[in-house]
Amino acid sequence: MTLGFDRRRLLTGGAAAAGLALAAPALLRHARAEGTGPIRIGFPVPLTGPFGAEANDQVRAAQIAVKEFNAAGGLGGRLAEILVRDDKLNPGEAATRTLELIEKDKVNVLVGGLSAAVTLSINNVARGRGVIYNSISQSDAITEAKDFGRTTFHEALSPHMTAGAVGRYVFPRHGKRVAFLTADYAYGHEMVRGFRRAGAAFGIEVVSDVRHPIGATDYSAFLPMIASLRPDVLCLCNFGRDQVVSVQQATEFGLKQSTKLVAPVLLLTARKAGGEAFEGVVGGTSYYWGLEETVPSARAFNDKFRAAYGGAVPSDYGALGYAGVRSVLEAAKLAGSVETDRLVPALEALRADFYKGPQYFRTCDHQSVQSVLIVESKFRNQRTPDDLFSIVHAEAPDEAGLRSCAELGHRQG
Amino acid sequence: MTLASLPLTLVALQVVTGIALGAIYVLVGIGLSLIFGLMNIVNFAHGAFFMAGAYVGVFLYGYTGNFWVSLVVAPVAIGLLGLAVERVLIRPLYGRGPDDPLLLTFGLAYVVVESVRILFGLTGLPFSAPPPLRGAVDIGIGYFPLYRLFLIGFVGLVVLGLWLLIERTRFGLIIRAGARDPQIVQVLGIDIGRVWLAVFGLGCALAGLAGILAAPLQGVTPEMGVPVLAEAFVVTVVGGMGSLAGAVLAGLLVGIVVAMTSLIAPDLTKMAIFAVMALVLLVRPRGLLGRAGAFG
Numbered sequence: 001m002t003l004g005f006d007r008r009r010l011l012t013g014g015a016a017a018a019g020l021a022l023a024a025p026a027l028l029r030h031a032r033a034e035g036t037g038p039i040r041i042g043f044p045v046p047l048t049g050p051f052g053a054e055a056n057d058q059v060r061a062a063q064i065a066v067k068e069f070n071a072a073g074g075l076g077g078r079l080a081e082i083l084v085r086d087d088k089l090n091p092g093e094a095a096t097r098t099l100e101l102i103e104k105d106k107v108n109v110l111v112g113g114l115s116a117a118v119t120l121s122i123n124n125v126a127r128g129r130g131v132i133y134n135s136i137s138q139s140d141a142i143t144e145a146k147d148f149g150r151t152t153f154h155e156a157l158s159p160h161m162t163a164g165a166v167g168r169y170v171f172p173r174h175g176k177r178v179a180f181l182t183a184d185y186a187y188g189h190e191m192v193r194g195f196r197r198a199g200a201a202f203g204i205e206v207v208s209d210v211r212h213p214i215g216a217t218d219y220s221a222f223l224p225m226i227a228s229l230r231p232d233v234l235c236l237c238n239f240g241r242d243q244v245v246s247v248q249q250a251t252e253f254g255l256k257q258s259t260k261l262v263a264p265v266l267l268l269t270a271r272k273a274g275g276e277a278f279e280g281v282v283g284g285t286s287y288y289w290g291l292e293e294t295v296p297s298a299r300a301f302n303d304k305f306r307a308a309y310g311g312a313v314p315s316d317y318g319a320l321g322y323a324g325v326r327s328v329l330e331a332a333k334l335a336g337s338v339e340t341d342r343l344v345p346a347l348e349a350l351r352a353d354f355y356k357g358p359q360y361f362r363t364c365d366h367q368s369v370q371s372v373l374i375v376e377s378k379f380r381n382q383r384t385p386d387d388l389f390s391i392v393h394a395e396a397p398d399e400a401g402l403r404s405c406a407e408l409g410h411r412q413g
Numbered sequence: 414m415t416l417a418s419l420p421l422t423l424v425a426l427q428v429v430t431g432i433a434l435g436a437i438y439v440l441v442g443i444g445l446s447l448i449f450g451l452m453n454i455v456n457f458a459h460g461a462f463f464m465a466g467a468y469v470g471v472f473l474y475g476y477t478g479n480f481w482v483s484l485v486v487a488p489v490a491i492g493l494l495g496l497a498v499e500r501v502l503i504r505p506l507y508g509r510g511p512d513d514p515l516l517l518t519f520g521l522a523y524v525v526v527e528s529v530r531i532l533f534g535l536t537g538l539p540f541s542a543p544p545p546l547r548g549a550v551d552i553g554i555g556y557f558p559l560y561r562l563f564l565i566g567f568v569g570l571v572v573l574g575l576w577l578l579i580e581r582t583r584f585g586l587i588i589r590a591g592a593r594d595p596q597i598v599q600v601l602g603i604d605i606g607r608v609w610l611a612v613f614g615l616g617c618a619l620a621g622l623a624g625i626l627a628a629p630l631q632g633v634t635p636e637m638g639v640p641v642l643a644e645a646f647v648v649t650v651v652g653g654m655g656s657l658a659g660a661v662l663a664g665l666l667v668g669i670v671v672a673m674t675s676l677i678a679p680d681l682t683k684m685a686i687f688a689v690m691a692l693v694l695l696v697r698p699r700g701l702l703g704r705a706g707a708f709g
Contacts, residue, residue, distance in 0.1 A: 050636065052535040184680055212675075213683050217631055217640050218434055221675030221682070224426040224555060244537070245631045252542065252558045252630070254549040273632060275539025 039080040039338050041066070041325060042101035042110040044122055046089035050241055051114050053269050058136065058321030059084050061314050062111065064304050065325040075332050082325065083107060089114070091121035098125040108338040111155075111324040113137040114317065116187045123152050130340055132347070134328055136320040138162065138265065140190040143365035145409030151340060153347055153366040155324040159187060160403055162284040163194025163237075163264040165372035165395040170282060171202040174260040175232020178204045181222060181246060183238035184211040191237035191264040207231050212238070212246075219246045223253040235262045243270050248277040256280065268315040271377050271388045279379035284372050287319040287356050288389050291373065301355035313386050319355055326354050327368075358397055364405035369397045419676070422554040427672045429552070433561035435668020436568040437627050441641055442648030442660040443575065444619035450655020451592045451612045453511055454503065458518040459620050459645060460638030461525035466491045466621025467633040468529055471540045480543035488622035495617025499610050522638075529635045537634030546629075560629055567626070571619075572661055579657060588612060592655060647686050651693045653703020662701055 043062060045055040062082055070079045083105055087094035094113070101107045102125070110126050110133040113119030119137035126133035127149030134153040140160050141147050171178070178199060182188040192209065199206075207229045210222050226234060234255060236246050243263055247270075250261055263270070266283025292299035301322065305314045314322070327350060332338050335346035351360050359370035375389035382388065395401065405411075441463060448456050470487035474480060498521065506513040541547070542560040549556040579585035591598045591608050599605050624638075631637065648667055652659030667686055674685040693701060 056535075210679055212679055215640075216682070217637070218671070220430050220434060220558075220561070220630075221427065221672040222679065224430060224557075225423060225676060228420075228423055228555070241537075241634065241636075248541070248632060249630065252547075252549075252560065254556055254558070269536050273537045273539055273634070275632075276541050277539070 037078075039075060039078055039109075039329070039332065040105060040107040041080060041082045041328065042085065042098065042105065042107035042112070043082050043321075043325075044085045044087040044094055044097045044101065044110070044112045044118075045321075046114050046118070047084070047086040049089040051089060054267070054315060054317040055114055057315045057318030058112070058114065060309060061305060061318040061320075061322035062325040064301075064308055065322045065329060067308075068304070068326070069329045075329075075336070075338070080329055087113070087118055087122075089118060091117045094118045094121045095125050098122045102126070102129050102131055107131070109134070109328050109343070111136060111321075111328060116141065116185075116190075120147055123147060123149070127151055132328070132340055132343055134324045134347075136317070136324040138187065140193075140403075141186065143367045143408055148365055148408075148410070150344060153327070153361055153368075155327060155368050156320055157265075157284070157286045157370070157372060158367060158402070159190035159264065160194040160197070161372055161401045162286075163191045163235075164198040164401050166262060166264050166282070166284040166374060167195045167198030167202075167204075168395070169374045169393050170233055170260065170262050171199055171204055174262075176202060176204045177207050177230070177232045179208040179210075179226050179229060179231035179234045179259075180206065181210050181212060181219065181226065181234060181236050181238070181250075183214045183242050185214050187239060188214075188237045192235075194264070195235055195237070212242075214238075214242065216242060217245060219249045220253070223250060223255065227253055227255055227259075231259050233260050233262055235264065237264055239265065240267070240270065241273075243267075244274040247274055247281055251277040266375055266377065266389070267317070268388060276379050278377040281377045282392070283375060285316045285375055285389075286370070286373070287314075287316045288373055288375055288391060289313040289386065290389060290391055291356060295357050297353045297355050297357065323354055323356075327352060330354075360397075362399060362402065362405075364410040365402075365408050367402055369399055369402065371395060371397050372401070424673075424676075425554045426557065427676050428669055429554075429557060429565075430561075431669035431672030432665055433565055433668070434671055435665040436564050437623055437630075437641075437664075438644055438648045438667050439572065439661050439664030440568055440619055440623035440626070441645040442652060442664050443572070443657060444616040444623070445645045446649045446652065446655055446657070446660045447612055447619075448616040449649065451588060452609050454514045454518070454613075455511065456518050456616065457515060457642070458498070458522040458525060459616075460640075460642030461522040462491050462495065462617045462620040462638070463624040463627070463641050464529065464633070464635065464638035465494065465525055466624030467540075467628040467637060468533060468538075468624075469621065470625030471538050471628055471633050472533075474540070480546075483625055484622075487625040488618040491621025491624070492614045492618030494621075496610060496614040498617070499613035503613065504606070504610075522642075526635050526638070533635070535635065537632055537637075540628045540632050542629035564626055564630075571622070572657075576657060584608075584611075644686065647690045649700075651690050651700055653697075653700030656700070656702040659700055659702030 045058050047055050066080050066082050085097040087097055113122050113135050114137045116139040119135045119139050123133050132151045134155050135142055136155050138156050138159055140158050143154050180192050182192050261281045263283035271278045289302050292302050331343055331346040331350050335342040348361055348363055357371055359368050362369050372395045373391050374393040376392050445459050448454055466487045469490045470483035473483045473486055503514055546560045546563050549558050587608055591605055595605050648663045652663030670685050670689050674682045
């Protein structure tokens with residue numbers, strides 16, 4: 001066989017392949033318009049960067065929802081697929097990726113986001129193009145009339161609900177002299193507002209409200225002052241790495257002796273990275289795998305996750321990845337379509353118990369009304385390496401924990 | 414809140430907090446300054462070596478349960494890594510202008526960080542102070558964490574040792590002479606290449622030591638070296654490139670500035686560091702104790 005022949009065959013083959021490749025998107029587009037192509041779910045999350053562990057867990061959990069849907073026959077034979085993109089925890093990057101997902105990949109819906117600023121950026125692009133976006137990141141602003149669109153849904157808890165539930169649990173039990181150490185950005189401010197609102201009913205006294213720059217590596221400079229005020233409760237309104245370091249250093253400065261450390265959102269990853277220092281720290285979360293002791297749907301979800309990933313348990317944000325995708329797919333089944341106009345009312349009508357008990361989207365702002373779990377970190381009395389929290393309280397789903405539709409600027413009640 | 418309205422003991426406590434913070438800056442700054450002063454290399458991998466030192470220390474602690482073993486082995490391991498890097502990667506670049514080693518170490522930092530991410534995961538590892546150094550003690554002006562007191566004392570001893578090495582030994586004499594005029598040193602029959610190798614290793618070992626010392630303060634993550642690198646540059650520039658005493662002075666100054674700014678205007682903390690640098694450079698362009706081509 002000569003080289004020349006080989007090359008000629010390669011060239012003709014290549015040309016044919018190139019022709020097919022050029023024609024394929026057009027064919028696919030045609031198929032999708034007819035409603036026969038796969039249901040495509042765009043999934044922008046920060047795979048790289050400080051929340052990479054959470055984001056990867058979200059992807060793994062979301063894939064379970066897709067697998068489940070496809071195994072049950074999809075939407076009348078139409079299967080679903082998930083298109084994962086790395087938003088790098090950057091609002092600009094997220095907007096670009098989202099635009100690509102919509103314009104180039106022609107996704108039917110979007111699920112994802114893991115930071116208040118990024119989720120608003122994704123929502124902004126999706127809303128402008130009439131594509132449904134189910135956000136799985138904590139945010140208060142996304143449900144306010146200014147940022148909200150008919151196609152905006154918020155599967156995650158909002159800072160207001162979370163901080164409120166934690167405050168209602170903590171203030172009557174641990175005391176009314178409250179100090180805040182807050183990361184100086186929207187998320188931190190929203191948490192403080194939630195705590196203050198809930199605290200008003202208990203007559204709390206705010207002794208200190210310190211703002212630290214986001215991503216600070218040392219909190220020792222704030223701690224002597226906070227300790228000298230002898231608060232009953234110290235609310236650490238920060239996230240991720242900031243939370244781990246501030247809890248560690250507050251423990252080091254001996255604050256735990258007279259003060260209860262409280263984190264509005266207490267994540268599994270933070271507890272893992274913080275270790276012993278987290279013992280006794282109380283906080284809120286949307287999901288903890290230990291819920292399976294009382295909630296059957298949690299056990300079912302955990303079992304599916306364990307079976308798929310070698311016995312690992314899903315994290316809080318991971319579970320949201322599952323819920324975000326499953327909500328959309330279940331609504332598609334209800335609507336019998338993934339057309340935005342039919343999917344929106346189906347999502348509004350959805351009454352779910354997918355993994356944590358009952359939940360539904362409030363009509364005016366599409367916030368998912370759901371339970372808030374209050375957890376306390378364990379260390380010394382862990383039974384297994386995954387036994388990291390005990391659920392000390394669960395606040396049942398209740399719209400009273402949300403800001404009213406009128407306050408958010410929506411007309412309908 | 415103004416400074417005058419604060420109780421004096423709180424201000425004093427804040428100064429001690431600042432010194433403890435500064436102790437880490439001092440160690441990282443000296444390492445960077447040593448390497449720059451003698452070899453004219455801006456080591457962008459310094460933060461990555463700091464992080465690697467913390468990981469080696471924490472990993473060893475998991476096996477031995479002994480913090481003191483970690484405290485000795487981590488700097489030695491990173492020092493050896495530094496020797497290998499100098500010998501294999503940096504040596505071929507001598508005489509090629511300062512940009513090449515800068516770019517090389519910049520890339521090396523990414524390689525080290527990614528390797529740690531692959532080996533140990535993205536989330537970081539928990540680490541607390543060893544049990545005998547836990548808790549807070551009354552230092553007359555209020556309670557202060559024992560570990561941070563230990564940190565101040567330990568770094569003080571290390572700095573003293575380095576000063577003796579550079580000022581009182583034959584090796585130190587060669588380092589100082591080499592910083593001033595490497596060609597003359599070579600003419601005198603000293604293999605300057607071996608001195609450079611040793612100094613690069615020593616600088617990296619100091620970064621590794623700072624890493625394991627900082628681990629109980631913040632736990633360890635693959636990204637922990639990033640802010641440290643920026644702070645170390647400020648310390649080096651403020652103190653004067655290549656000055657040991659300057660790095661100590663600047664490290665403590667930056668630590669105290671951070672602590673006091675946090676007390677009065679927390680949102681200006683990050684800016685305050687760079688404001689100090691700008692001010693110092695306006696008044697003394699070579700830094701507080703910097704001289705051209707001199708070490709000591």
